[in-house]
Amino acid sequence: xxxxxxxxxxxxxxxxxxxxxxxxxxxxxxxxxxxxxxxxxxxxxxxxxxxxxxxxxxxxxxxxxxxxxxxxxxxxxxxxxxxxxxxxxxxxxxxxxxxxxxxxxxxxxxxxxxxxxxxxxxxxxxxxxxxxxxxxxxxxxxxxxxxxxxxxxxxxxxxxxxxxxxxxxxxxxxxxxxxxxxxxxxxxxxxxxxxxxxxxxxxxxxxxxxxxxxxxxxxxxxxxxxxxxxxxxxxxxxxxxxxxxxxxxxxxxxxxxxxxxxxxx
Numbered sequence: 616x617x618x619x620x621x622x623x624x625x626x627x628x629x630x631x632x633x634x635x636x637x638x639x640x641x642x643x644x645x646x647x648x649x650x651x652x653x654x655x656x657x658x659x660x661x662x663x664x665x666x667x668x669x670x671x672x673x674x675x676x677x678x679x680x681x682x683x684x685x686x687x688x689x690x691x692x693x694x695x696x697x698x699x700x701x702x703x704x705x706x707x708x709x710x711x712x713x714x715x716x717x718x719x720x721x722x723x724x725x726x727x728x729x730x731x732x733x734x735x736x737x738x739x740x741x742x743x744x745x746x747x748x749x750x751x752x753x754x755x756x757x758x759x760x761x762x763x764x765x766x767x768x769x770x771x772x773x774x775x776x777x778x779x780x781x782x783x784x785x786x787x788x789x790x791x792x793x794x795x796x797x798x799x800x801x802x803x804x805x806x807x808x809x810x811x812x813x814x815x816x817x818x819x820x821x822x823x824x825x826x827x828x829x830x831x832x833x834x835x836x837x838x839x840x841x842x843x844x845x846x847x848x849x850x851x852x853x854x855x856x857x858x859x860x861x862x863x864x865x866x867x868x869x870x871x872x873x874x875x876x877x878x879x880x
Contacts, residue, residue, distance in 0.1 A: 665790070665791065665850065666790045666791065666792055666850075667790060667808060667811070668790075668808060668811050668812050673848055674811070674812060676847075676848065677789075677812065677845050677848050678812070678814045678821060680844040680845055681821065681824045681825065681828065681844050681845055682814060682817060682820060682821060682824055683844065684824070684828070684844035685820060685821075685823065685824035685827060685828075686820075688827070688831075689823070689824075689827055690827065690831070698716055702733050702736055702737060702742060702744060703737065703742065705729070705730065705733040706730075706733040706734045706736070706737045708730065710727060710730055713726045713727070713729065713730045714726055714727070724757075728756070728757040728758075731756065731757070732755045732756070732757070732758065735755065735756070736755075740754075744770075746767065746771045746773075747767055747771070747773055748760070748763040748764045748766075748767040748768075748773060748775050749763070751763035751766055751767060760778075760806075761777055761778060761779050764776065764777045764822070765777050765779075765822060768813070768818040768819045768821075768822050769819035769820075769822065769823065770819070772818060772819060773818065774813060774815045774818045775810060775813065775818065776806065776808075776809025776810040776811075776812060776813040776818075776822065777809060777822040777825070777826070778802070778805050778806050778809050779826060780829070781825070781826045781827075781828070781829025781830050781833075782805075782809060782822075782825050782826055782829060783796050783805055783829075784829045784833055784835065785825055785828055785829045785833045786805050786808050786809065786812075786825075787805070787851075788833060788838075788849060788850075788851040788852075789845060789848060789849050789850060789851070790808065790850055791850030791851050791853075791854060792804075792805075809825075812825075828843070828844070828845075840852055
């Protein structure tokens with residue numbers, strides 16, 4: 616193969632790779648733009664009020680009830696105890712000590728990443744922790760949108776909601792959202808709901824409260840609805856109650872018809 620022909624082939628391959636990279640980047644951008652276009656239609660459509668938080672009185676009631684419940688019922692969890700009160704203390708701890716503290720919580724990689732993050736802040740940022748969800752997600756390895764928002768709200772009081780598995784379940788049930796929560800459009804809509812609901816004065820406690828509710832009361836199976844502090848605002852609970860009432864009415868109607876038919880015989 617001639618040197619010129621080899622050069623031409625390599626040049627074509629290089630152009631093809633660049634084209635694929637641009638195409639992938641453009642596809643991602645188009646997907647994000649599509650989500651932004653679809654969200655207003657989802658959240659401001661005919662049934663928007665039913666599936667979102669529009670009533671300020673209801674929002675204040677949910678915040679107050681959930682925080683009051685959390686203050687009385689929150690669990691004693693490791694990160695709520697001051698084992699390592701400062702970043703310096705955590706950075707000096709060994710991985711073994713962190714894993715021991717994390718024992719029983721699952722997702723053990725999170726404990727390791729927490730330790731690595733503390734060491735990075737000490738070594739690269741002179742002990743100065745990024746203070747916003749945006750900075751945390753950008754500057755610390757392994758920190759995603761949920762973790763960044765949790766840290767920013769709990770530690771620094773940033774008014775931002777959180778969406779994890781427990782929060783997804785609570786939000787979907789309270790607003791009767793039956794759509795696939797893993798789809799990009801629905802997931803983004805849930806973030807918008809979380810941000811509209813979070814308490815501006817106690818964002819960290821509120822976010823922990825909604826996660827705590829999903830973990831202990833609004834569970835995947837056999838939820839404890841009678842113990843739920845936001846039961847009065849739960850669309851899913853209202854739907855179930857309506858369906859049960861309708862079923863009872865139908866059963867009573869059938870019994871009445873059977874009794875009437877027996878009387879006529």
